[in-house]
Amino acid sequence: MKLISDAGNIHTLKIAIASELTGTHLQYEEVKHDEKVAGALTQNKLPILEVDTGLTLFSANAACRYILCKAGQDVDSLMVDQWLEWEAAELQPVLWPYLVSSVGQGKVESKQVQAVKGLLAHLDDALHLKELIVRDQISAADIVLWSALFPAFFDIAALQDWSSQYLNISRWFNKLSQHPAFQKGFTMVTSGKGVSAFKASLLAQPVPLPAIWDTKKLKMTLTGSGDKEKTEPPSEEKSVSVTAEETKAAVAAWKQMTTPTPVQRTHPILPQEGKRNILITSALPYVNNVPHLGNIIGCVLSADVYARFCRLRNYNILYISGTDEYGTATETKALEEGLTPQQICDKYNKLHSEIYEWFNIDFDYFGRTSTTQQTEISQDIFWKLYEKGFVITDTVEQLHCAKCDRFLADRFVEGTCPLCAYEDARGDQCDKCGKLINATELKNPKCKVCKTTPEIKTSEHLFLDLPKLEPTLSSYLDKQFEDGIWTQNAKVITKSWIRDGLKPRCITRDLKWGTPVPLEGFTDKVFYVWFDAPIGYISIMANYTDKWKQWWKNPQQVQLYNFMAKDNVPFHSVIFPCTLLGADDNFTIVNHLSACEYLNYEDGKFSKSRGIGVFGNNAQETGVPADIWRFYLLFIRPESQDSTFAWEDFVLKNNSELLNNLGNFINRALMFVANSFGGQVQEITLTSEDEELLALITRDLKAYVDCLEKIKLREGITHILNISRLGNQYMQANKPWELVKGDAAQKSRAGTVVSLSANIACLLSVLLQPYMPQVSATIQMQVNAPKECNVITEKFVCLLKPGHKIGTPQPLFKKMDPKEAEAHKKKFAGQGDDSKKATSGGKGKGPAAAVAANPAEAERLTAEVAKQGDAVRQLKASKADKTTIDAAVAVLLDLKKQLSAAQGQNSHGHSNTADPAAAERLTAEVTKQGDVVRQLKASKADKSSIDEAVAVLLDLKKQLALAQGQNPTDVQGSGKKKGKKK
């Protein structure tokens, strides 16, 4: 491929970065700024990318994406299309003239700055809580937008405060700026000359055409009065702004009279024509153990939240699960406890059911796999596979115990480890060296039951011919990956299995406790659990209703969602689909797959045998209500990476988010209605401030719906908490406790404020329902919520009309005592864990100060912030020298930080991440980078390299603040905690 461009072309930067990122070699030809190149159109627009096949790309955006695509690094998403189009059609026509003025001529008009800022605000919103623009891979959208904005941000003119105004952009932009491909691309295009290198090309290249309506509007503003600008000074305090359209829509929704009515559940739930029929399964927990918190969040709880959300959306959904009961492990457990496998299953199935019931998991049906339906359906599927030639026979070497007269499963053999000579190794794994071993390789093998030495015999087994089914599977999955919701890990694991080549998989075992194999010659064997366990989903449904085929043989109408932890992915995405595709009987096959990463406990793993960690039945014993457990588990849900359950953090989240934010708001709002207005909702007269609040709430509401539709459960919570935070700020700003003491107008204003707040509380109760069903019910009782509120739409409708009588407000949450948590932590730490406790003891110290909300203090600080803000403005206006201004600004920032602490706003979980080791390392790095910057400045290096070094420094400082457990909002804003403390 050949790239033809003039020197210092901004658009060429996009192509250069793409080629660096992918390692694509491009032949480069430099031409004059105004040179006409064959293949281009009449306009001398550069760059041009000549693709090998004779295709010429004159759009840098298309060329950038093409290079990624050829290298297999394109993110196939309409969102990439959308942002590329936005850059070309909306951003460039505004940004380019701005750059021509600022870089080219060194002066800009305020109108241009305002126009650019409007667009930046849009991008900033889109980057809220995101690392990259689309998904978690660098896409053409990131490259194109970074390149477009690069010259603007590194220019000294009017946008210099962008990094503090657009915190999300700033975070994203600085991160990419450190990427080697971006740095190399930049150096290549500017030949190391910094942004000034763009100047000549900028002035020579054609200006992007403005949209025609823009020119009209421009004329209108030119002929209109100029004083409009003066009446609307750019407000510094508000980083979020709502558009007039948003406000209009939110107000219209608020006044809407009718709302959809919730659909009642009647069993059995069956698919319905014309509805979204959603079948949700959570991985079947294995019966022989008590589930721990990781198991619970990994499948049943995540699926429960999604199922509850779907019900609130009025979708037709069915959520099933059950215990997986067959297999070696149950037999072993039965031997240990001296019971029959069936007795073991009965015992543990009951235990599981009780635990899930306590956690408020709302299954439509919770069954089990040891049923006659399981045998019938498994054997039927087996016969279909057998008849279609997908079952093959092969021999396997296995240990046989002559005394017990049976082949020994791996777990029934013990012996000496062939690798480390540990004497008590198990047949599948050595506990000492941790290596996986083959039972036949054990030295001195012994039968676990009778202690005689088994001999190696060959045994015939049945195999599922996966290689033969692979093409069918691949084409099925391609479509599902495209249309469905699959977590990144699910896709990666599945793709790597297929890429490594599928092998025939043994589906029989020499056991007694399982589904018997019906084929002559194999009738003494049972199916391998992983062949028949997923069939359990079907048989459990068959136990629920005899019309189960309406769900399971109905891929046209039914969408199947599987929830699980990531270790279960291949069985759900490869083996089970192959089984069903091979049986070829119009089965419903997985469409969406949500796989969790692992949850760790404090500093290590959960371990039943060593008694480490909280298990399902322990949670109840702690006295902490189930909903609080649900909230915290979902708050730390290991969605895209492993996460950790930590008691200090648990306490902190409960006290800061639930007690001080959510509980505080709802209780305050309802208490005012009860005490000052006799429990009656007042007439609500919306002011423009109220309308803006409605728009902001609607924005979070939409984001919430969007997150949950995409099964981003963890992110969904943050939007609930945001709404409550908005509510708190609203109360704080309006002070209804003062207004009620005032004149009639003030009193009616107080009525509006508290009644609107009560409605927000009602909305929160619905949004909370998937996460905390009991708390939701309690709130609904306190507000005396109408039944029809329990539907989630994207509109915030006034449901508590004037005159509505609320119930009795009560505090919703209890403060958790850190001492109590410390006791729990000790209790569940297992044995031999003392050293760890000693090191982690210091963790929880810092954040306590930030927790308690304190209205009086907040008020005092608000006044001080205002005062200091004035001081800063005066200093700036009087052109005071820089150090004085900086000092004043520092004081202001500090005050703001204290204020947000006093208002009980949380620091988004940053405060719990204190990490002394990282802090130490970062302190050293900050010092080092500081020296670098000073040297650069001393040696009068060019501005861009200094700026780059400074950007690195700022970022390091930010990381340091995080590692020290400080609230970095003053530098970083409301970013999501990414836990990057390695």
Place this chain on the structure above:
Amino acid sequence: MAGMKTDIEVLAAYLGHSSVDVDIDDKQKVPLLGVDGGFKLRGFGTICKYLAKQAKRLDLLGNQPEAQAAVSQWLEYRITQVDRCGTDKDKQCILEDINRFLQKRVYLVEYQPTLADLLLYYSLHSVMTELTFLEKQKLMHLSRWFNQVQHLPGIYQTLPVVPFQRNRIYGHSAH
């Protein structure tokens, strides 16, 4: 040149979508389309690609990366150049550019019709209607392409057919 909202509706009808709910962002005049989950797709090209994808007409988007890139760049061209040209001179320039580009091609991208052809055809329809036979003959390649696209199955029912002469009616002297 033509309204984006109408074009989206015409395209949706061609693709067999029963109805589409297109809004226009008043401030920026950008089309928005509500899709599943309440999310709004923004931008003309993006919406058109989405509609084609939904209708399983991946052929319209290009099968290979080369074709996909070419389709994308022509959509961008339509949005940023064709739809925004103000003066008659600009219009003429665009027509000549496309005419030259089509000199040795049947369609804009490779050898089969794509979204690029459909959307440029919609956009140029009003201009082409106004051209005289002489002007159309001068833009021979463009005219041949335009006539080809407007007679594609499923296309010609929606917009009025622009007439073209099948033979050259003006000699060289008439230029």
